[in-house]
Amino acid sequence: MLTISPMLDSDIATVFAIEKGSFVVPKPEQIFRDDEKKYLVAKEADKIVGYIGIEDIAGEKHVINMAVHPDCRRKGIGKSLIEKVINSNDVFFLEVRVSNLAARNLYEQYGFKNVGLRKNYYQDNREDAIIMRKDPNE
Numbered sequence: 001m002l003t004i005s006p007m008l009d010s011d012i013a014t015v016f017a018i019e020k021g022s023f024v025v026p027k028p029e030q031i032f033r034d035d036e037k038k039y040l041v042a043k044e045a046d047k048i049v050g051y052i053g054i055e056d057i058a059g060e061k062h063v064i065n066m067a068v069h070p071d072c073r074r075k076g077i078g079k080s081l082i083e084k085v086i087n088s089n090d091v092f093f094l095e096v097r098v099s100n101l102a103a104r105n106l107y108e109q110y111g112f113k114n115v116g117l118r119k120n121y122y123q124d125n126r127e128d129a130i131i132m133r134k135d136p137n138e
């Protein structure tokens with residue numbers, strides 16, 4: 001059974017391992033420690049299989065990042081993580097690589113729309129980020 005709960009100190013090493021396996025430029029482990037309260041983890045039989053980070057910025061909800069362990073993808077865990085944080089009252093926004101069709105498809109399913117581009121946003125290959133936004137008033 002999949003459970004989703006606040007990230008604990010003891011979860012951070014595994015979350016960071018998934019981060020390293022999921023992103024070309026992983027966030028430093030210290031960021032997860034500093035932002036511990038912003039993260040939720042998905043566990044299957046007590047094993048961490050994914051996480052999502054969300055923060056308030058100027059009254060809107062910013063999805064910092066999310067990832068699912070590479071061995072556990074395409075089983076609905078990403079959807080479960082999004083469903084845990086999303087609601088129909090708040091504005092949500094995030095940045096995603098133009099080439100990241102998996103994530104873009106996921107966010108589109110939950111009503112996120114492309115609203116802008118941050119040119120050369122990613123350090124490794126200067127890829128653009130698409131800004132996606134979900135606004136309940138639109």
Ligand SMILES: CC(C)(COP(=O)(O)OP(=O)(O)OC[C@H]1O[C@@H](n2cnc3c(N)ncnc32)[C@H](O)[C@@H]1OP(=O)(O)O)[C@@H](O)C(=O)NCCC(=O)NCCS
Binds near residue numbers: 072075100
């Ligand atoms: C994006 C990510 C979190 C999706 O997690 P997941 O558990 O595999 O997602 P789900 O199984 O819940 O799939 C949800 C939807 O995402 C989309 N999707 C997921 N993987 C996909 C793929 N390989 N190709 C195309 N669409 C994909 C589909 O729309 C899917 O819905 P469907 O199964 O009804 O077609 C996962 O691929 C991941 O960790 N990627 C690396 C990290 C990353 O890119 N994070 C996002 C940063 S913005």
